[in-house]
Amino acid sequence: MRIGIAGAGAMGSRFGYMLSEAGQDVTLIDSWSDHVEAIKANGLQIDWNGESRVAPFKIVYPHEVAGTFDLIICFTKAMGLDQMLSSIQSAIGPDTALLCLLNGIGHEETVRKYVPDANFILGTTIWTAGLDGPGRAHLYGSGAVALENMENSESAKRKAYEVAELLDGAGLNASYSDSVRYSIYRKATLNGAVNAMCTILECNLNTFGSTQSSEEIIVGILNEFGDVAAHEGINLDREEVLNYIHSIFSPDSIGEHYPSMYQDLVKNNRITEIDYLNGAIARKGKDYGIPTPFCELVTLLVHAKEEIRGAK
Amino acid sequence: MRIGIAGAGAMGSRFGYMLSEAGQDVTLIDSWSDHVEAIKANGLQIDWNGESRVAPFKIVYPHEVAGTFDLIICFTKAMGLDQMLSSIQSAIGPDTALLCLLNGIGHEETVRKYVPDANFILGTTIWTAGLDGPGRAHLYGSGAVALENMENSESAKRKAYEVAELLDGAGLNASYSDSVRYSIYRKATLNGAVNAMCTILECNLNTFGSTQSSEEIIVGILNEFGDVAAHEGINLDREEVLNYIHSIFSPDSIGEHYPSMYQDLVKNNRITEIDYLNGAIARKGKDYGIPTPFCELVTLLVHAKEEIRGAK
Numbered sequence: 001m002r003i004g005i006a007g008a009g010a011m012g013s014r015f016g017y018m019l020s021e022a023g024q025d026v027t028l029i030d031s032w033s034d035h036v037e038a039i040k041a042n043g044l045q046i047d048w049n050g051e052s053r054v055a056p057f058k059i060v061y062p063h064e065v066a067g068t069f070d071l072i073i074c075f076t077k078a079m080g081l082d083q084m085l086s087s088i089q090s091a092i093g094p095d096t097a098l099l100c101l102l103n104g105i106g107h108e109e110t111v112r113k114y115v116p117d118a119n120f121i122l123g124t125t126i127w128t129a130g131l132d133g134p135g136r137a138h139l140y141g142s143g144a145v146a147l148e149n150m151e152n153s154e155s156a157k158r159k160a161y162e163v164a165e166l167l168d169g170a171g172l173n174a175s176y177s178d179s180v181r182y183s184i185y186r187k188a189t190l191n192g193a194v195n196a197m198c199t200i201l202e203c204n205l206n207t208f209g210s211t212q213s214s215e216e217i218i219v220g221i222l223n224e225f226g227d228v229a230a231h232e233g234i235n236l237d238r239e240e241v242l243n244y245i246h247s248i249f250s251p252d253s254i255g256e257h258y259p260s261m262y263q264d265l266v267k268n269n270r271i272t273e274i275d276y277l278n279g280a281i282a283r284k285g286k287d288y289g290i291p292t293p294f295c296e297l298v299t300l301l302v303h304a305k306e307e308i309r310g311a312k
Numbered sequence: 313m314r315i316g317i318a319g320a321g322a323m324g325s326r327f328g329y330m331l332s333e334a335g336q337d338v339t340l341i342d343s344w345s346d347h348v349e350a351i352k353a354n355g356l357q358i359d360w361n362g363e364s365r366v367a368p369f370k371i372v373y374p375h376e377v378a379g380t381f382d383l384i385i386c387f388t389k390a391m392g393l394d395q396m397l398s399s400i401q402s403a404i405g406p407d408t409a410l411l412c413l414l415n416g417i418g419h420e421e422t423v424r425k426y427v428p429d430a431n432f433i434l435g436t437t438i439w440t441a442g443l444d445g446p447g448r449a450h451l452y453g454s455g456a457v458a459l460e461n462m463e464n465s466e467s468a469k470r471k472a473y474e475v476a477e478l479l480d481g482a483g484l485n486a487s488y489s490d491s492v493r494y495s496i497y498r499k500a501t502l503n504g505a506v507n508a509m510c511t512i513l514e515c516n517l518n519t520f521g522s523t524q525s526s527e528e529i530i531v532g533i534l535n536e537f538g539d540v541a542a543h544e545g546i547n548l549d550r551e552e553v554l555n556y557i558h559s560i561f562s563p564d565s566i567g568e569h570y571p572s573m574y575q576d577l578v579k580n581n582r583i584t585e586i587d588y589l590n591g592a593i594a595r596k597g598k599d600y601g602i603p604t605p606f607c608e609l610v611t612l613l614v615h616a617k618e619e620i621r622g623a624k
Binding site: 197200203207208211212216301308 | 509512513515519520523524525526528529532603605606608609610612613615616617619620
């Protein structure tokens, strides 16, 4: 099977490597030139659970892709998805399946510009991976993948099953699930209810969760996510999600942790993924006629903070 | 006339001194013991436009007031008004007029617990004053006062006129106006649309006003203030207020200025007056059944920030 990995960062490298080892015809696609040139010259240098490996790899810039893929797996940064798909549009044929494994929500708005829902598969994964520099990845531990078709049809479901089998055959512990979209909303609701607040207030999860104001903020945002999800046929168990959110504040859990959005903006001065959390809810809310003012204001404040800090 | 000045800070000292010089029977009331004891011992030390003056003054702690006042002028901090009025309740007779000159909105909720609307006068002032330490005030320049009755009746209006005349007779340039409540809402809308944002984002007016997000935030908050004011019969000219807000962002205006809320919390680690700006709109919105989500969230975020910083 001819597989394109759109976005050859840490996770793209992992999936690409494992599929390639399983005998699939894998092409990595990325536009970070140091990384692309390093792999073109020396292959991908892998630290596989402590063992050094080198994998020669087909890696191309987006504009270099030729022919169509049977499957494209997206692992770009959220903000880079549109440009990536636009650049590799010629490689998307009428039967090309697209598997989106990005964090956050609202990516379907982008994907739908290039792929019909019949070929569009959503997934979540708990695999991890890291990049140590251009052309160098470390791949430790184990994980799993869950996939679900976007179109509610037998043929779309079959396609999702086939892709799950393909990934599973490469040791990626993949399975079909009819609750992927639910899981994505659940996780995004957690992130939407706390990440932006820790970023705006510059504090860790426990500190935010300990303020008297936090409960009202969290419930307000949870309800906006819930209302938008319900409009898409996904009925969040709000009480369960609220308990889930409460559970992370404990220092015994990840309470001492600064969320990735904080790290992106406050620590590394990078543009955040707010548009794929609260910002996506605000956009969808407008489209659906559902009020989402807390998500709107949080998105505006994070963007203002990005701009004030000159984040890139 | 027997006049009590509830809150003998800089502005209370100015009004008290000028009324006293005009022959009125003035009692200052404050609970800051260093200040009270300094004035009890040595009188109020005044720098009057560069000229040193000493004014012997009746000054008492709230629990020391005796008898009733004909007029009480409130110059406490917003957060201290309730406790002050509660402590001096015995000095409020059935005919005692109360003039509230505090910044912000929502003080009527507090005042109404102690004084009927018929005796309740709202005012604004552009006089300034400063305290140089316990018992020492500097009073420079000129100013003006505008007063309006809260109750819509001829007798209440007459009372407001009388108080205006009294103040005017003391050189305070006071006049009756039927647009005091309008002016208070207009100024509070400006403050509500920018002060909390500069405090949350830790920037000056110009920096906030220059972000791409600012316009949507400002318009959202302006509309919430406008909706709540309209419910109270005050119809803000929203376009004029929006232009007024835009005008302050220029570095030629006060764009380089950090609002007082920023100075309170970020510079001096003090509790802010958010409950008498956006917080008042959120409370009133709930009472009136008017959605005010931007004001709600801004209030919650500022309170969270106060708590995280351990502001006092």
